[in-house]
Amino acid sequence: MVTFKHTQLKNGMDIVAEINPDAQSVAIGFMVKTGSRDETDDVSGVSHFLEHMMFKGTSRRSSADVNREFDAMGARNNAFTSNEVTCYWAHILPEFLPAALDLLADMMRPALHSDDFDMEKKVILEEIALYLDRPGHVLYEAIMKDHFGRHPMAYSILGTKESITALTRDQMKTYFDARYGPGNMVLAVAGKVDFDELLRLSEEKCGQWKHLDVQRQYPAAEIKGGRRHIADPKLKRHYVALMCPGPSAQHDGRYAAQVLADAVGDHEGSRFYWALVEPGLADEADFSFYPHDKVGSFFAYASCDPARSGQVADILQSELKKIILHGLTDQEISRSKNKIATAAVLQGELPLGRMRNICSRWIYNKEYKTLEEDLRLLESVDADAIKKVIQEYPFDPITTTTLGPAAA
Amino acid sequence: MSIVKTTGIKARQDVTTLSNGLTLLVESMPDVRSAALTILTPMGAASDPADGLGSANVLADWITRGAGERDNRALTDYLDSLGVQRSTSAETVFMRFNASMLADKLPQVLPVYGDILLRPMLSDAGFGPARDLAMQQLDAIEDEPAQKLNLLIKSRHFPQPYGRPVVGKKEHLTALTPAGLRQDFANRSTARGSILAVAGAVEFAAVRDMVEQHFGLWQSKEPVQMPAQAAAGGVWHEQQASNQVQIGLAFDAIPESDPDSIVLQIAINILSGGMGARLFSEIREKQGLCYSVSAGYMSLKHFGAVLGYAGTVPERAQKTLDSFLHELQRFSAGAQRDELDRAQVGMKARVIMNGESSAARAGAIAHDFYHYGRPRTLDELRARIESVDLKRLNAFLDTHRAGKMTVVTIGPAPLAVPVDMIG
Numbered sequence: 001m002v003t004f005k006h007t008q009l010k011n012g013m014d015i016v017a018e019i020n021p022d023a024q025s026v027a028i029g030f031m032v033k034t035g036s037r038d039e040t041d042d043v044s045g046v047s048h049f050l051e052h053m054m055f056k057g058t059s060r061r062s063s064a065d066v067n068r069e070f071d072a073m074g075a076r077n078n079a080f081t082s083n084e085v086t087c088y089w090a091h092i093l094p095e096f097l098p099a100a101l102d103l104l105a106d107m108m109r110p111a112l113h114s115d116d117f118d119m120e121k122k123v124i125l126e127e128i129a130l131y132l133d134r135p136g137h138v139l140y141e142a143i144m145k146d147h148f149g150r151h152p153m154a155y156s157i158l159g160t161k162e163s164i165t166a167l168t169r170d171q172m173k174t175y176f177d178a179r180y181g182p183g184n185m186v187l188a189v190a191g192k193v194d195f196d197e198l199l200r201l202s203e204e205k206c207g208q209w210k211h212l213d214v215q216r217q218y219p220a221a222e223i224k225g226g227r228r229h230i231a232d233p234k235l236k237r238h239y240v241a242l243m244c245p246g247p248s249a250q251h252d253g254r255y256a257a258q259v260l261a262d263a264v265g266d267h268e269g270s271r272f273y274w275a276l277v278e279p280g281l282a283d284e285a286d287f288s289f290y291p292h293d294k295v296g297s298f299f300a301y302a303s304c305d306p307a308r309s310g311q312v313a314d315i316l317q318s319e320l321k322k323i324i325l326h327g328l329t330d331q332e333i334s335r336s337k338n339k340i341a342t343a344a345v346l347q348g349e350l351p352l353g354r355m356r357n358i359c360s361r362w363i364y365n366k367e368y369k370t371l372e373e374d375l376r377l378l379e380s381v382d383a384d385a386i387k388k389v390i391q392e393y394p395f396d397p398i399t400t401t402t403l404g405p406a407a408a
Numbered sequence: 409m410s411i412v413k414t415t416g417i418k419a420r421q422d423v424t425t426l427s428n429g430l431t432l433l434v435e436s437m438p439d440v441r442s443a444a445l446t447i448l449t450p451m452g453a454a455s456d457p458a459d460g461l462g463s464a465n466v467l468a469d470w471i472t473r474g475a476g477e478r479d480n481r482a483l484t485d486y487l488d489s490l491g492v493q494r495s496t497s498a499e500t501v502f503m504r505f506n507a508s509m510l511a512d513k514l515p516q517v518l519p520v521y522g523d524i525l526l527r528p529m530l531s532d533a534g535f536g537p538a539r540d541l542a543m544q545q546l547d548a549i550e551d552e553p554a555q556k557l558n559l560l561i562k563s564r565h566f567p568q569p570y571g572r573p574v575v576g577k578k579e580h581l582t583a584l585t586p587a588g589l590r591q592d593f594a595n596r597s598t599a600r601g602s603i604l605a606v607a608g609a610v611e612f613a614a615v616r617d618m619v620e621q622h623f624g625l626w627q628s629k630e631p632v633q634m635p636a637q638a639a640a641g642g643v644w645h646e647q648q649a650s651n652q653v654q655i656g657l658a659f660d661a662i663p664e665s666d667p668d669s670i671v672l673q674i675a676i677n678i679l680s681g682g683m684g685a686r687l688f689s690e691i692r693e694k695q696g697l698c699y700s701v702s703a704g705y706m707s708l709k710h711f712g713a714v715l716g717y718a719g720t721v722p723e724r725a726q727k728t729l730d731s732f733l734h735e736l737q738r739f740s741a742g743a744q745r746d747e748l749d750r751a752q753v754g755m756k757a758r759v760i761m762n763g764e765s766s767a768a769r770a771g772a773i774a775h776d777f778y779h780y781g782r783p784r785t786l787d788e789l790r791a792r793i794e795s796v797d798l799k800r801l802n803a804f805l806d807t808h809r810a811g812k813m814t815v816v817t818i819g820p821a822p823l824a825v826p827v828d829m830i831g
């Protein structure tokens with residue numbers, strides 16, 4: 001029997017746990033509500049760089065100790081940074097939970113040594129170079145900029161070669177001090193766990209962290225739409241991206257938006273699939289829903305032969321227009337719901353999948369839903385709910401950014 | 409049949425071979441409500457006709473465009489309505505079908521895969537787009553240097569036909585015809601040498617009856633084999649104005665069926681398992697030379713190889729390669745006890761964590777059958793990992809030094825490779 005527990009330490013840190021006594025393993029993670037959207041121009045990329053630095057040692061541990069200790073637990077562990085959150089996680093056998101918590105909690109109070117900072121800067125610059133060789137990523141960063149303009153969602157997660165080169169250790173420390181308050185993070189655990197023990201250990205490891213008032217800015221997004229082509233004569237393929245406003249992570253229409261996105265652009269059996277991939281016009285054509293914190297987007301992406309770029313762009317547009325005019329059929333809605341539900345159940349069988357789910361839900365909405373509740377909400381999506389989303393978010397204004405060998 | 413108990417994971421494994429030679433493997437997992445299936449059938453790039461390289465890759469797309477009574481749209485809609493997560497791909501030896509679903513959908517899904525393998529439509533209408541997409545894949549690889557490196561290193565190091573890039577050759581794809589590819593499919597389609605694995609909330613007897621019913625009439629013949637040829641090896645550089653230099657290296661290793669392969673797998677974990685492993689710690693953490701650096705073990709039935717990878721900006725590329733080669737050489741001097749302990753703990757944890765996933769288990773038992781002739785239990789995997797002590801590991805490292813290397817780079821300029829290390 002799966003149960004949920006939540007508590008809050010005096011310093012404001014939330015602890016959430018989905019306890020499954022039948023699980024063979026447990027996933028634990030700290031998720032911090034901070035990401036590239038919380039940066040400023042002069043520190044672009046600091047959230048992600050800091051995520052790397054959190055592995056570089058503490059007052060009690062060297063960087064090598066941190067890595068070695070995770071390995072000694074047989075942990076699968078990593079971290080990721082998005083526009084909005086930074087998450088540090090480990091998937092372990094239950095007997096290692098106290099050790100993993102001790103290590104992760106210690107990492108949340110990093111040493112940020114200058115020599116480690118200088119060394120890791122080189123690794124970050126390598127990561128930037130790596131992604132510059134991936135056209136899909138280059139295009140995504142470009143369209144986020146084009147679409148969001150001066151809104152902080154436009155910030156690149158990695159930053160640029162210039163911003164990272166110029167970044168100092170003290171700027172990073174200032175950012176850390178301002179963002180990593182216990183009230184701005186969640187400790188989430190899913191799988192086989194003794195909650196009382198977890199609570200006792202969290203008090204011991206995190207209870208003395210000072211409360212900090214951390215706010216996120218929510219400026220209005222002024223989306224104007226527009227068009228831009230980036231020419232890169234080295235490329236063989238043409239890449240096209242479209243972005244338009246969608247429901248946010250807090251919006252009631254997000255389940256319907258998810259069904260809509262699946263029906264329009266899942267990699268198989270969707271409108272885009274039949275219009276573009278099945279006939280061989282594009283080797284990839286996806287439509288996704290990105291619910292962010294109080295702002296949201298729909299995102300379309302396709303790649304094709306440069307000679308077909310006009311045709312593919314026209315089809316993407318006309319498919320979206322058809323959706324606006326006629327919505328989805330009941331069969332499409334039902335198929336997409338089944339696909340999403342199955343994916344959720346499969347993900348729910350693994351502690352890591354559940355940990356991420358409860359973690360981000362808590363960060364965005366301070367709420368918990370069981371898998372069953374989630375599936376019921378999904379099941380309740382019907383043609384009317386889809387229509388409502390389309391009326392409120394009619395794929396307009398739309399930003400189009402393309403990348404390819406053509407000059408214009 | 410055997411009952412398995414590994415730290416609480418109870419699963420039951422059954423194996424049977426149909427009269428046409430199809431092997432059925434079933435692992436019943438009591439704690440899940442999903443089911444996953446993996447089908448491996450010997451229709452991979454290695455058995456592509458010599459003048460039809462890339463055929464299996466086109467077939468892997470074409471074969472799902474309608475089967476039995478259902479045309480392409482009906483088939484796709486049907487599987488989608490059942491919520492099936494799926495993929496079909498051509499690999500070196502096999503064509504692979506993976507599908508995950510809620511377990512109660514399996515009786516509706518298995519017949520569809522029976523149709524796909526035994527009665528694909530292979531219609532003229534589906535051929536053009538399937539081939540067109542395969543050609544586009546060739547271009548897409550040119551835009552992704554890391555992917556391109558992966559194909560190049562295998563094609564330079566593995567004996568042919570096993571080094572063939574699955575994507576094939578443009579001129580061969582252009583020359584394919586629907587009739588020719590249909591004939592190729594008829595030649596290669598066989599139950600013998602094929603493996604169907606199911607894992608999850610399923611019962612062996614029920615699965616066996618369904619598989620008998622829907623795959624029992626699959627034709628049975630010897631899988632097609634291509635003559636083997638030695639690999640080119642050596643050093644190869646591909647000029648490209650990429651931001652990073654892609655570095656790939658490969659050397660021969662024992663195949664997985666060798667009793668010592670577990671020692672090799674542990675060694676690879678010490679080299680490149682977690683973040684504390686040697687390559688990551690020495691090349692990334694201590695020197696900041698790259699973001700990605702790794703080594704992996706790859707095995708087909710009769711040979712294996714260790715593949716190394718690093719991506720780094722041109723000004724650090726030579727140092728990265730030198731450091732990588734240095735770590736490989738240094739490794740022959742042996743590992744420390746704590747390194748062995750960490751690798752073993754990590755590998756054992758992975759066994760248990762994968763034991764929670766029906767998709768991972770279906771893939772694993774199919775893999776086991778190909779390499780070991782039977783599925784392995786979680787207990788057995790654990791015992792095999794535990795059986796290696798430091799003495800055996802270090803003796804192995806001493807006698808299995810990194811041999812003659814194949815080195816491939818993609819980037820603005822070639823690198824210097826020490827002559828004594830080149831194969």
